[in-house]
Amino acid sequence: MIISFVNGMIGPSPDGPFFMPEMQLIRYPYKTHVYGQLVIPHDGQYTILWTIERPWLNNERNISCIPAGTYTTRFVPRSASGKYRRVYHLLDVPQRGGILIHNGNLVSHSKGCLILGTKTGNLAGKPAVLGSKVAMRKLVSIIGEEESQITIWGNQYA
Secondary structure (H helix, E strand, O other), rough: EEEEEEEEEEOOOOOOOOOOHHHHEEEEEEOOEEEEEEEEEEOEEEEEEEEEEEOOOOOOOOOOOOOOEEEEEEEEEEOOOOOOEEEEOOOOOOOOOOOEEEEEEHHHHHHHHEEEEEEEEEOOOOOEEHHHHHEEEEHHHHHOOOEEEEEEEOOOOO
């Protein structure tokens, strides 16, 4: 079965592949976290990675995921805090700043950022993404240091 995005929905395409020129994040909200599938187009195909975010708490700084929408991402060699290297900064997030796509595993490793992994799982009984450094290297190898777009789909409410 060929999978495609049509009007923001993922599903079978009757006309064959439909190629989106930007990253798409499809969210799956839970009470304690939000998982997401990050679909990255490249070379006529897609790579899928996973994200974990904080749950929706009215877009409150440091404790909530960000609103769904389309954002420009800019590669930065080092985060403003210096904690993370080779990450992507999401620009113009409403009422927020310093939102990154970076490595980590648990919701507690984020203050509202998107944490990237190769798969979902559990660490110490808590929801997590695993293979985070591998996933970040994969994203950088695909997107490089160019600006790109990410569209975040789905209700952030559990």
